[in-house]
Amino acid sequence: MISLLDIAERTQKGRKMPEDAWNMSLFxxxxxxxxxxxxxxYTKDTPFxxxxxxxxxRAFHAGVDLLVExxxxxxxxxxxxxxxxxxxxxxxxxxPKEILVGTGKDARVMKxxxxxxxxxxxxxxxxHTPFTQDLAPIVVKNxxxxxxxxxxxxxxxxxxxxxxxFGAPIEAYAxxxxxxxxxxxxxxAGRPGLSIVLYPIxxxxxxxxxxxxxxxxxxxxxxxxxxxxxxxxxxxxLLATAIAGEDCGxxxxxxxxxxxxxxxxxxxGAIVEGIAKxxxxxxCYRAFVNYTGVENVSxxxxxxxxxxxxxxxxxxxxxxxxxxxxxxxxxxxxPTSGPGTESNLLEVAFxxxxxxxxxxxxxxPRHSRARMNAGQTPVEAEFMVEVSxxxxxxxxxxxxxxxxxxxxxxxxxGRQPEPGFTIQECYDLVNHRPSPDYERIHQQVKEQLTExxxxxx
Amino acid sequence: MISLLDIADRAQKGxxxxxxxxxxxxxxxxxxxxxxYHLHYPKDNPVxxxxxxxxxxxxxxxxxxxxxxxIYCISTxxxxxxxxxxxxxxxxxxxxxxxxxxxxxVRILKQRRxxxxxxxxxxxxxxxxxxxELAPLIIKSxxxxxxxxxxxxxxxxxxxxxxxxxxxxEVYAGKxxxxxxxxxxxxAGRPGMAVAYYxxxxxxxxxxxxxxREVGLRPSDGILLSVLxxxxxxxxxxxxxxxxxxxxxxxxxxxxxxxxxxxxxxxxGAIIxxxxxxxxxxxxYRDILCWGGVLSSSAFASTKEIPTNPTDVWAASVWAQALxxxxxxxxxxxxxxxxxxxCETQLLELAFRAISIPINGSNVxxSRQFRARMNASQSPLDAEWLYEVSTAVMKAGLDRHxxxxxxxxxxxxxxxxxxxAPYHDIxxxxxxxxxxxxxxYEKAYLKVKEEISTxxxxxx
Numbered sequence: 001m002i003s004l005l006d007i008a009e010r011t012q013k014g015r016k017m018p019e020d021a022w023n024m025s026l027f028x029x030x031x032x033x034x035x036x037x038x039x040x041x042y043t044k045d046t047p048f049x050x051x052x053x054x055x056x057x058r059a060f061h062a063g064v065d066l067l068v069e070x071x072x073x074x075x076x077x078x079x080x081x082x083x084x085x086x087x088x089x090x091x092x093x094x095x096p097k098e099i100l101v102g103t104g105k106d107a108r109v110m111k112x113x114x115x116x117x118x119x120x121x122x123x124x125x126x127x128h129t130p131f132t133q134d135l136a137p138i139v140v141k142n143x144x145x146x147x148x149x150x151x152x153x154x155x156x157x158x159x160x161x162x163x164x165x166f167g168a169p170i171e172a173y174a175x176x177x178x179x180x181x182x183x184x185x186x187x188x189a190g191r192p193g194l195s196i197v198l199y200p201i202x203x204x205x206x207x208x209x210x211x212x213x214x215x216x217x218x219x220x221x222x223x224x225x226x227x228x229x230x231x232x233x234x235x236x237x238l239l240a241t242a243i244a245g246e247d248c249g250x251x252x253x254x255x256x257x258x259x260x261x262x263x264x265x266x267x268x269g270a271i272v273e274g275i276a277k278x279x280x281x282x283x284c285y286r287a288f289v290n291y292t293g294v295e296n297v298s299x300x301x302x303x304x305x306x307x308x309x310x311x312x313x314x315x316x317x318x319x320x321x322x323x324x325x326x327x328x329x330x331x332x333x334x335p336t337s338g339p340g341t342e343s344n345l346l347e348v349a350f351x352x353x354x355x356x357x358x359x360x361x362x363x364x365p366r367h368s369r370a371r372m373n374a375g376q377t378p379v380e381a382e383f384m385v386e387v388s389x390x391x392x393x394x395x396x397x398x399x400x401x402x403x404x405x406x407x408x409x410x411x412x413x414g415r416q417p418e419p420g421f422t423i424q425e426c427y428d429l430v431n432h433r434p435s436p437d438y439e440r441i442h443q444q445v446k447e448q449l450t451e452x453x454x455x456x457x
Numbered sequence: 458m459i460s461l462l463d464i465a466d467r468a469q470k471g472x473x474x475x476x477x478x479x480x481x482x483x484x485x486x487x488x489x490x491x492x493x494y495h496l497h498y499p500k501d502n503p504v505x506x507x508x509x510x511x512x513x514x515x516x517x518x519x520x521x522x523x524x525x526x527x528i529y530c531i532s533t534x535x536x537x538x539x540x541x542x543x544x545x546x547x548x549x550x551x552x553x554x555x556x557x558x559x560x561x562x563v564r565i566l567k568q569r570r571x572x573x574x575x576x577x578x579x580x581x582x583x584x585x586x587x588x589x590e591l592a593p594l595i596i597k598s599x600x601x602x603x604x605x606x607x608x609x610x611x612x613x614x615x616x617x618x619x620x621x622x623x624x625x626x627e628v629y630a631g632k633x634x635x636x637x638x639x640x641x642x643x644x645a646g647r648p649g650m651a652v653a654y655y656x657x658x659x660x661x662x663x664x665x666x667x668x669x670r671e672v673g674l675r676p677s678d679g680i681l682l683s684v685l686x687x688x689x690x691x692x693x694x695x696x697x698x699x700x701x702x703x704x705x706x707x708x709x710x711x712x713x714x715x716x717x718x719x720x721x722x723x724x725x726g727a728i729i730x731x732x733x734x735x736x737x738x739x740x741x742y743r744d745i746l747c748w749g750g751v752l753s754s755s756a757f758a759s760t761k762e763i764p765t766n767p768t769d770v771w772a773a774s775v776w777a778q779a780l781x782x783x784x785x786x787x788x789x790x791x792x793x794x795x796x797x798x799x800c801e802t803q804l805l806e807l808a809f810r811a812i813s814i815p816i817n818g819s820n821v822x823x824s825r826q827f828r829a830r831m832n833a834s835q836s837p838l839d840a841e842w843l844y845e846v847s848t849a850v851m852k853a854g855l856d857r858h859x860x861x862x863x864x865x866x867x868x869x870x871x872x873x874x875x876x877x878a879p880y881h882d883i884x885x886x887x888x889x890x891x892x893x894x895x896x897x898y899e900k901a902y903l904k905v906k907e908e909i910s911t912x913x914x915x916x917x
Contacts (some may be wrong), residue, residue: 004625005617005619005625005629007625008625008626009619009622009626010627011623011625012622012626014625024904076623108684140649146741148474154766161462163462163465163466164466165467166466166469167465167468167533168661168692168693168696169461169462169464169465169468169691169692169695169696169698169699170462170465170466170469171696172661172665172699173462173465173698173703176700176703184682185784202784203663204654204661205624205628205660205666206660206661206664206665206693206696206697207662207696208662209628209665209666210660210696210700211669212668212669213666213668213704214669214670215670236625237624237625237662238625240624240625240627240628240662240666241628241662242625242630243628243629244629244632244662244666247629247632247666247669248669273900304668312834316853362905401587407528411649
């Protein structure tokens with residue numbers, strides 16, 4: 001497998017290219033690959049989830065060709081990291097299908113899943129969202145208390161110890177505080193060995209590596225979020241962190257979904273980028289766990305509830321990665337409505353059903369446009385597990401799952417995203433339970449899903 | 458005591474200033490303070506300062522500088538402003554001694570007294586470039602020196618056959634340096650010996666990455682975080698200091714120095730700058746020990762003649778005395794040589810510098826050729842010699858006056874000599890496998906020792 005030091009050298013010595021030229025060239029190359037491999041676009045006749053078993057193979061070749069023929073762009077040096085086919089396929093072949101995270105009794109195995117698999121999925125309940133310092137001690141504990149939790153990600157904040165977080169020195173301090181609170185939180189939940197993942201306060205390498213400390217910070221078995229940037233771009237800060245993390249036994253996770261409407265073009269081009277990106281994460285950062293799929297700008301901006309063609313495109317990407325690579329896929333569940341609302345839980349259910357059938361593990365449900373202390377509660381996380389288990393219990397395949405999702409679509413169409421509530425307004429953090437109103441909504445949504453065919457215990 | 462987070466806030470929010478404006482403002486303020494506090498070389502041409510009042514005035518000038526001018530952050534182009542109370546209260550928080558290392562290899566680093574008579578602390582090496590192939594033996598060899606209290610790291614331009622170029626490879630190299638240091642001291646039978654990281658470069662990520670309790674830097678280890686010339690600091694160091702402070706390691710300032718002929722102006726300004734730079738190391742980075750002094754820029758860079766100017770020695774003694782009389786600072790003296798190792802001239806230069814160490818209440822720092830060369834800047838014998846001479850000065854019971862006379866005599870031997878550097882690789886004059894000099898170097902060493910003995914020092 002190509003080494004990270006090789007990648008580092010190529011970022012220094014590869015061919016120079018202005019970023020604008022890279023962007024336009026990426027657009028042209030992806031358009032060309034879409035044609036070469038006949039990647040279709042979504043139409044009204046396309047099944048809700050992909051049922052064409054030939055398409056993933058073509059999509060895989062398109063993703064590999066993108067890396068071989070176009071490379072990866074380093075924004076720090078403005079240079080192109082070029083890769084040979086052998087190097088790309090070597091990583092595809094040799095990357096692990098499962099990794100061990102955490103330590104001692106709390107160690108868990110993160111695995112690649114199968115499309116239409118039957119095993120319960122891996123699960124990260126939160127955070128990846130902003131919380132204030134005063135809530136940190138109890139919020140972390142609450143998420144760590146969820147029994148199915150395999151690892152837990154950090155959170156961000158704008159002030160620490162009364163200081164605005166501004167500039168590398170205070171960012172490094174805040175980074176250490178974050179992991180220290182995480183360590184304390186998982187201990188309080190009785191799971192001292194639970195794997196924690198640093199959610200970067202900022203992505204400067206010194207801020208990321210400052211959190212490494214086996215006693216009160218990140219230790220072997222913990223992870224760091226090192227995401228590949230949109231449009232096949234990487235950066236030195238994350239590469240340096242990956243090298244440091246590799247030395248300390250830290251695993252990496254990358255946000256590797258593509259965005260319709262970016263330089264990759266439409267859903268067809270986003271499929272190609274959605275496959276190349278996790279491969280890039282594996283090659284350049286040794287990130288074997290990736291939250292994968294296809295989004296668009298309006299999803300992450302919480303402007304409208306995202307539906308097709310994203311559901312179909314995501315299914316193509318995850319089917320491809322699960323069939324032709326060892327990527328450990330996760331689905332980032334990002335409802336456009338805030339917590340404490342019916343719309344939020346319906347969106348969580350919708351995307352969880354889809355993820356389960358696609359063989360994507362469950363990752364940090366969070367309001368897509370997260371607000372301070374109002375991005376998530378443990379309810380959505382626990383609900384995600386409930387829905388995923390119910391999907392497995394119902395034995396849904398792509399065809400039946402697609403039909404169910406089509407019916408669920410009717411409940412979401414035309415809705416406007418709801419802002420939701422702060423965690424204190426809809427959740428009792430002391431007793432680890434939702435407020436009575438939120439619990440009522442939770443039960444009502446479950447009933448609706450049961451009517452659609454899910455089987456809850 | 459002002460916190461490092463307060464300093465970080467001020468580095469982001471203090472008044473903006475163009476760096477050239479800072480430099481010229483510093484020059485004017487140093488001149489003003491030099492006159493205000495009468496910081497001039499006395500007419501009786503002393504080698505060491507014997508006027509306590511002058512040392513006190515130099516200290517007051519330095520405090521005034523910090524209050525009236527502040528500290529410049531080059532990363533943000535802003536001035537960190539401080540009040541008198543903040544400066545004085547923070548200075549009070551300095552420890553007089555602290556422990557470094559672990560287990561049986563723990564050593565106590567202490568502030569010494571002017572005209573010290575007790576065993577000094579010693580950092581024999583490196584702070585010098587060595588190639589990867591030599592690293593395992595070099596570190597072991599320096600760690601075998603019995604007087605060594607801690608060791609500083611090495612730098613190198615290639616690692617695993619790759620040029621060190623760009624942040625990712627620098628991070629990797631930083632981790633390797635720390636790992637080699639750990640292995641080296643363990644091989645010398647001193648696994649708990651403190652090591653101080655010598656930055657591969659000064660990006661914060663490169664300085665933080667080597668932290669690793671098992672195979673890298675431990676909380677009982679240290680890191681070099683030096684104040685820049687002209688009272689300037691930077692965010693990379695401040696970030697590292699904040700992380701390091703919490704981790705527990707010690708920090709050292711390699712530039713408690715003033716340079717005659719820089720923006721600080723003449724000798725008086727250089728004394729003030731040296732004291733300010735030392736205090737700044739503590740205030741901004743919590744550097745707990747410092748090496749420094751006063752140097753002429755021209756002498757420092759000299760390649761034609763070995764400088765033996767007594768005014769620099771005098772100015773350094775004012776610096777040391779001011780710090781001893783008003784702070785708990787643990788100082789080491791910068792003790793490099795213009796000549797390369799392996800020859801008589803370098804040993805004489807080191808003897809010249811070693812005289813000042815106990816007289817100024819300093820500890821013994823690295824003997825390295827100023828203009829360091831790959832694999833050829835220092836050897837364990839130079840380090841041991843430096844320590845031997847310092848110890849002999851104490852045994853002889855020298856005070857400021859008698860040490861001044863001795864120093865002038867050694868200076869006479871060096872007068873007019875050009876620096877020498879006869880060797881290009883440590884293996885040409887030192888046997889790293891058996892930790893001993895090769896015959897020619899041994900001969901030169903014994904000859905210089907004999908010469909110095911005739912001047913009045915008594916060696917064991």
